[in-house]
Structures are given as structure tokens and as C-alpha cells.
Amino acid sequence: MKILVCIKQVPDMESRFKPAADGLWFDETDLAWRMNEYDEYAVEQAVQLKEQLGKEPELTVLSIGSDRVVEAIKKALAMGADRATHIQDAAAQQKDPWQIASIITAYAKDKDFDLIFTGMQSQDRGSAQVGVLVAELLGIASATTVVDFSFADGVVSVKRELEGGIKGLVSLQTPALVTCQLGLNVPRYPTLPNIMKAKKKEIEAIAVDSLLSEQAIAPTAQVYAPVRKGGGIVLEGDVGDMVQNLLGILKEKTAVVV
Amino acid sequence: MKVLLVCEYREGKLLDTSYELVAFADTLGAEKVAVLVGDEAAVPQLDAPVYLADVALCGEYNPAVHKAAVLAAVEKEQPDYIVFSHSSYGWDLAPRVAVALKVGQVTEVVGIVDGDFEVGCCNAKMRRKVKPTTARAVLTLQAGAFAAVAPQAAPRVERLEVAIDGQGLTFVGYEAAEVKVVDLTKAEVIVTAGRGVGKKDNISLIADLAKAMGGELGASRPVVDAEWVEHSHQVGTTGQSVSPKLYVACGVSGAIQHLAGMKKSDFVVAINKDKDAPIGEMADVLVVADVLQFVPVLTAQLQG
Ligand SMILES: Cc1cc2nc3c(=O)[nH]c(=O)nc-3n(C[C@H](O)[C@H](O)[C@H](O)COP(=O)(O)OP(=O)(O)OC[C@H]3O[C@@H](n4cnc5c(N)ncnc54)[C@H](O)[C@@H]3O)c2cc1C
Ligand SMILES: Nc1ncnc2c1ncn2[C@@H]1O[C@H](COP(=O)(O)O)[C@@H](O)[C@H]1O
Numbered sequence: 001m002k003i004l005v006c007i008k009q010v011p012d013m014e015s016r017f018k019p020a021a022d023g024l025w026f027d028e029t030d031l032a033w034r035m036n037e038y039d040e041y042a043v044e045q046a047v048q049l050k051e052q053l054g055k056e057p058e059l060t061v062l063s064i065g066s067d068r069v070v071e072a073i074k075k076a077l078a079m080g081a082d083r084a085t086h087i088q089d090a091a092a093q094q095k096d097p098w099q100i101a102s103i104i105t106a107y108a109k110d111k112d113f114d115l116i117f118t119g120m121q122s123q124d125r126g127s128a129q130v131g132v133l134v135a136e137l138l139g140i141a142s143a144t145t146v147v148d149f150s151f152a153d154g155v156v157s158v159k160r161e162l163e164g165g166i167k168g169l170v171s172l173q174t175p176a177l178v179t180c181q182l183g184l185n186v187p188r189y190p191t192l193p194n195i196m197k198a199k200k201k202e203i204e205a206i207a208v209d210s211l212l213s214e215q216a217i218a219p220t221a222q223v224y225a226p227v228r229k230g231g232g233i234v235l236e237g238d239v240g241d242m243v244q245n246l247l248g249i250l251k252e253k254t255a256v257v258v
Numbered sequence: 259m260k261v262l263l264v265c266e267y268r269e270g271k272l273l274d275t276s277y278e279l280v281a282f283a284d285t286l287g288a289e290k291v292a293v294l295v296g297d298e299a300a301v302p303q304l305d306a307p308v309y310l311a312d313v314a315l316c317g318e319y320n321p322a323v324h325k326a327a328v329l330a331a332v333e334k335e336q337p338d339y340i341v342f343s344h345s346s347y348g349w350d351l352a353p354r355v356a357v358a359l360k361v362g363q364v365t366e367v368v369g370i371v372d373g374d375f376e377v378g379c380c381n382a383k384m385r386r387k388v389k390p391t392t393a394r395a396v397l398t399l400q401a402g403a404f405a406a407v408a409p410q411a412a413p414r415v416e417r418l419e420v421a422i423d424g425q426g427l428t429f430v431g432y433e434a435a436e437v438k439v440v441d442l443t444k445a446e447v448i449v450t451a452g453r454g455v456g457k458k459d460n461i462s463l464i465a466d467l468a469k470a471m472g473g474e475l476g477a478s479r480p481v482v483d484a485e486w487v488e489h490s491h492q493v494g495t496t497g498q499s500v501s502p503k504l505y506v507a508c509g510v511s512g513a514i515q516h517l518a519g520m521k522k523s524d525f526v527v528a529i530n531k532d533k534d535a536p537i538g539e540m541a542d543v544l545v546v547a548d549v550l551q552f553v554p555v556l557t558a559q560l561q562g
Contacts, residue, residue, distance in 0.1 A: 013511065014532055015383040026384055097353075098362065111277040120349075124380050127365045128344075132353035132409030141426035142321075160319075161496060162268070162346045165435030168319055183483035196336075221374055221389040226382070228540055236533075236546045237486040243556050246527065249543055254525045256447050256503045257471055257560070 001057040004113040005046045005067030007039040009072040010124040019223050035072040037118025040187040041180040046117050047080035065092040072148045077198035078190030089208035096216040106211040116177040130200040131179035141169045259288040266347045267296035272485035275343040276302050277406035293331040303409035311418040322425040325354045345396035362390030368403045382536040401467025441489040447504045454509020458486040470560040494519035509550045512537025
């Protein structure tokens, strides 16, 4: 059995963002980077499946991006992936979901993966497209927003999270792709011995040009800060003063706190 | 300009969000046509052609078949835009339609700016304008971004025949929502713990504040996913929708799915160390502070 997990490295969302000089993306200097939160669930689920099936499955992680994405790849290896592919692309942020999906498809098409895991969306772009596009391009079944996953006898059973707390139960014949939603599992923290072991695992590097032949069809025209509506009161400074201030405001504006 | 509205149906009913699609088409001033996999009793009420594929044959969730239904309507009507709600139905189906037509998709549109589509990025901290280069495009709309219009006239219904082939996927059925142990919908005060509280041990600080204010404890999703707080406390699209007189968000960033559950609150206080956190847009008072320092002092004052 062969398993692929697609991971993206994204900025920590608590960072302060500003538009890049060309206005086409955000400025990447001084940002802290991490693995896309949704993809951590994808890696964890794939590792759990490998543990369930014993030594047999081969688990590959793939990431497209500049050299810094190797950090996210190393984390996935330390969580339990066997090997990695880094598709080197210093301009990945300018690719649209269609191009990213085309690159992954070009890589995966002759490799016969039985199962592919992706996140349901990336935290920075949030397009929620790449996973489904890859499945459609490969012509395999897929289900999105998965919050429960099990596998037995070549059949994947998942629960999709719908609105209002309802879940949709779906089964898929392999080969299949699932996109992982928050809360699917509890992603593990890599242990020190596993971090050491991961250093010996193979990271294959492939230049993006050899896999990409598509133009962008939904490119970003501009990235900018939202217009702040303002209106609200902002309290800053000494904690004691802020507490007094807030209590004054609550007394004046709401009937609930006296 | 012509827009195909892909309406949504679940457990025998048309979903109200279908009327947000109508509002979007009206904003564009576009000609409307709609498609629904559903039944005659649940067609959207609008003065336009509605293509109806029979849910009894197609199934409520069967992406390959629903894709075929949408593509059949596209073939007949040649629309400029094919529009979905950004929902578990829409984000699942839209990319399938986009790839079949090989057209660009813009996800979770919040507005139209100078003819381009505006979407959020980086957890709503930034905005992005997207310009599809294909003649046609697929769009999904953020829930609530376009206020639903009221149902209008009876539509002109036209039946669609669709080939039924699940292509390796079987819909087994629905699992009902779990029964809520805590009902937040009637609470007058809710004090919510977000991931910014740091760890499970700190939840008691937030619970103490809730108690001192005579309110209930709420939680954001990561706090529930990490099992710091039980699920029935979750506020948001996949938790409860609340409308208290006072909502205090402690270490909550203000993601759209959280805001959707608490935006009907009368008065919102946010405590966040990040002055730029998107929750600031919604807050009547933003306290820029570390929750772990601020909350105990506030609680102590309230306890007198
Ligand atoms: C389909 C779907 C459905 C979803 N449904 C829901 C839902 O129902 N409810 C929900 O909440 N989310 C939901 N989410 C998740 C949502 O997108 C966000 O990931 C989530 O709301 C973030 O929770 P948070 O604000 O607690 O955490 P974060 O986004 O991590 O924010 C933490 C905040 O705490 C601040 N902070 C950190 N440390 C401190 C400190 N010491 N003092 C003060 N502030 C601090 C940070 O500045 C930051 O703003 C859903 C997502 C999807 C895709
Ligand atoms: N640059 C990338 N490299 C590898 N996987 C990616 C990349 N971008 C997106 N993905 C995968 O596609 C999912 C959805 O991303 P998106 O469509 O951009 O929201 C992510 O959760 C990842 O699993």
C-alpha cells in the first residue's frame, strides 16, 4: 500500500501581515512559519493508518515551496512519514490552486498511491480546492471535510462534517483522497528520538519546472489589508486601569454586569 | 451576464442559503438560472428557470452525479458564473465542476470590488482580489456575505436526466447532531475561551470569570478539539449560534466560522494580545492584554 500526504507550510496566523511590495501577496519577511494546521491532521491520520497496517505501507509526504518548507517536511518525517518529496518552487505563492493541483497530479499520476490525504484548506489562501482538484485530475474518488476516518479491506469509511452538527457517512473504494478537517484526531508532537531518526530519512528534491505545464486560471490580482471599520473602543496599558475602564463601560452600556 | 445558482437541499428541504445565491446574482445585476438536485416540493421560489434533477434517483450526496447535473445545466444555459454556497456541499462540489469545465474557481467570495472578487486570506487578517482568466468561472460565497432575499415567484421547472454513476463513492446516511448538554442559546452572558488561553489548566480562569459574571462558559473550536472543554460549549458554525447581551471572547482570533456563531451578541468584549486580531472588528471593546494577566484581575474585581 502506498500513501501520500500533501502538506503546505504557512505563516503563523498570529503574525502581523502587510502586503508585499508588488501588492500580489503578503510580505514574507519576519514571519514565523509552520505546517498548515489542517495538514497536521492529515499527517497524523496517515501515520495512524500505517501503524494500524503494520510495517507494510509506504508513507510519502510532499510539499511544494521554497527551501524553507523543508522544516515542515522534517516535522512530518518526525511524526512518522517514511520519505519525502520536496518540489522546489521559490514562487509557489504565485501559483493558483489549479497549478498546485496540476503539479501534485503530475508527480502522483504514475505512482499508484492507494490513499492521498490533504488538508481541507490552507490557512493562508484558504481556497479549499487543491485536494479535490487532485482527486478529479487523477480520476479517483474523494471526500472533503473529514472528521472521522477508518480503513478496512480496501474500503475507506469517513464522516464528513456538515452544518449544524450533522455528519454525512461516506464510504470510498481505494484509490481515494480525503481532505482533513480540524479535530479529526490529535496530532502528535514529534519525540526527540523520532526527530533524530527523521534526519536519516530521504528527502527527494524535484525542480518544479519538470512537473508544471499549466498557466494560472484564477490568479491573485491584489493583496491588501481590510478596511478597519473601527467604531469599537480599544483599551491598552496598565491591567488595573483597563479593568476599571472596562467595568465602567459595562456598567454604562450593558444591563448585565453591575 | 448570466449566473447559474447551484441550490442546496438536505433531508427533504431546500436550504435557505440558496437565497443568498439569488442576492449575489442581483448584486451583479445578472440574469439568473438555477439548478437543484431535489424534489418538486422544494424548488427555490424565483422568477427564473430551475433545472431539477430527481433526488430519489441521484441521492442527496453523490458528488459525481451532482456534478453531472450541474454540468448538464451549464451545457443548456452557458452561464458566465456558476455559483455555490461555501458550505460542506459547495466546497465539495465546486472544484469538481471547475475542473470538468477547466475554469478558474474563486473560493469564499465576500464581496465584489471593481468587478473583481474579494476573498479573505490569512484568517481574515488580509483581503485578496482574484481575477479568473477563463471566460467562465466557478464561485463559492461566504455564508452571510450576501443577505438572502425573500422567496419570490414560482419558477419554471425543467427536469434534468442525469446518468447515475457514483464512481467509487457511496453515501451511507446521516448521523444526527449530538444532543446538547449545555444550551448557550438562552444565556445572557457568555465568556468564551479561545486557543489563546494556552492550556487546559487555564480554562478555570475563564470559567471563574463566567461565574463571576453570572454567565456560561463558551469555547472556540480548537479548545474543544484539544478536549480542554466539552463540545456542547462550542460557539460557531459547527457549534451553537448564540445571542447573549454580553459576549466576552478571551484569546479568540475571530475566524469567520467563530464570528458566524456570535455576531448576534448585543455587546462584545474581546481580550486579545494582538491588536490586529480580526475579532477587533466585531468588538465593542477590545482589551489589548494577556488574558492570563487580565482575566484574574477582572474576576477578582467582580467578586468584590
Ligand atoms: C468548516 C469549518 C467550521 C469551523 N467551525 C468552527 C466553529 O464552530 N467554531 C470555532 O470557533 N471555529 C470553527 N472553525 C475553526 C476556525 O476557522 C478557527 O480555526 C478557530 O475559530 C480559531 O480558534 P481560536 O480563535 O480560539 O484560535 P486562534 O485562531 O489560534 O487564535 C488565538 C488568539 O488568541 C490570541 N492570544 C494568544 N495568546 C494570548 C494571550 N496570552 N492573551 C491574549 N490573547 C492571546 C492570539 O492573538 C489569537 O488571536 C471552523 C473551521 C472550518 C474550516
Ligand atoms: N504548496 C503546497 N504543497 C503541498 N500541498 C499543498 C500546497 N498547497 C496546498 N496543498 C494541499 O492542499 C490543501 C488545500 O489547500 P488550498 O486549496 O490551497 O486551500 C492543503 O491543506 C494541502 O494539503
